[in-house]
Amino acid sequence: QSALTQPASVSGSPGQSITISCSGTSSDIGGYNFVSWYQQHPGKAPKLIIYEVSSRPSGVPDRFSGSKSGNTASLTISGLQAEDEADYYCNSYTGRSSPYVFGTGTQVTVL
Amino acid sequence: EVQLVESGGGLVQPGGSLRVSCEASGFTFSDYWMTWVRQAPGKGLEWVAIINQDGSQKFYVDSVRGRFTISRDNAKNSLYLQMNNLRAEDTAAYYCAKQSVGAGFDPWGQGTQVTVSS
Numbered sequence: 001q002s003a004l005t006q007p008a009s010v011s012g013s014p015g016q017s018i019t020i021s022c023s024g025t026s027s028d029i030g031g032y033n034f035v036s037w038y039q040q041h042p043g044k045a046p047k048l049i050i051y052e053v054s055s056r057p058s059g060v061p062d063r064f065s066g067s068k069s070g071n072t073a074s075l076t077i078s079g080l081q082a083e084d085e086a087d088y089y090c091n092s093y094t095g096r097s098s099p100y101v102f103g104t105g106t107q108v109t110v111l
Numbered sequence: 112e113v114q115l116v117e118s119g120g121g122l123v124q125p126g127g128s129l130r131v132s133c134e135a136s137g138f139t140f141s142d143y144w145m146t147w148v149r150q151a152p153g154k155g156l157e158w159v160a161i162i163n164q165d166g167s168q169k170f171y172v173d174s175v176r177g178r179f180t181i182s183r184d185n186a187k188n189s190l191y192l193q194m195n196n197l198r199a200e201d202t203a204a205y206y207c208a209k210q211s212v213g214a215g216f217d218p219w220g221q222g223t224q225v226t227v228s229s
Binding site for chain 1: 146148155156157158161170171172173206211212213214215216217218219220221222
């Protein structure tokens with residue numbers, strides 16, 4: 001099971017919007033609505049920020065949003081803030097014998 | 112407060128074995144699927160294994176199947192990962208996480224470091 005494909009890095013200025021893509025196949029992202037996104041600051045454990053493609057857990061700011069089109073999922077951060085500088089990972093259910101797979105990860109830099 | 116605390120990491124020689132543990136608190140442990148995820152130094156997240164509520168269903172990533180065993184003790188609110196025939200490429204921080212709504216993993220523990228080296 002190959003990792004889902006994400007851009008290695010994305011950057012933006014404070015207040016801007018950025019979008020991170022997560023590309024998979026019809027056997028993972030395209031086949032199920034179980035796509036989640038995680039934020040990880042250096043030296044810290046990952047934190048769930050989006051589940052079921054576009055739902056936000058309690059306490060996650062609404063400037064984080066998720067979507068999916070075909071085999072590609074996306075995470076958009078609107079009104080970028082300094083504390084959003086972190087690594088972001090997507091994850092999808094696959095329905096295979098190894099039922100979950102993470103993306104390659106994207107480093108977000110706030111300029 | 113929901114909390115997960117991993118322990119048991121350390122230095123082990125190639126071919127050796129190690130068991131890491133995850134103690135849960137703040138929620139009804141026996142009601143949830145639980146998972147292990149690892150992260151090699153400077154690398155991304157890799158999903159490793161998952162177990163259902165009563166331990167009757169277990170799934171693994173291909174690279175560890177046959178070497179690693181996930182288990183749980185609901186009476187002790189604890190999750191385990193028994194790792195045998197360890198390889199250098201198994202070196203990573205190992206995180207446990209609770210499977211939450213919509214197949215999301217939340218929360219995560221702080222991780223325990225496993226280093227495989229001679």
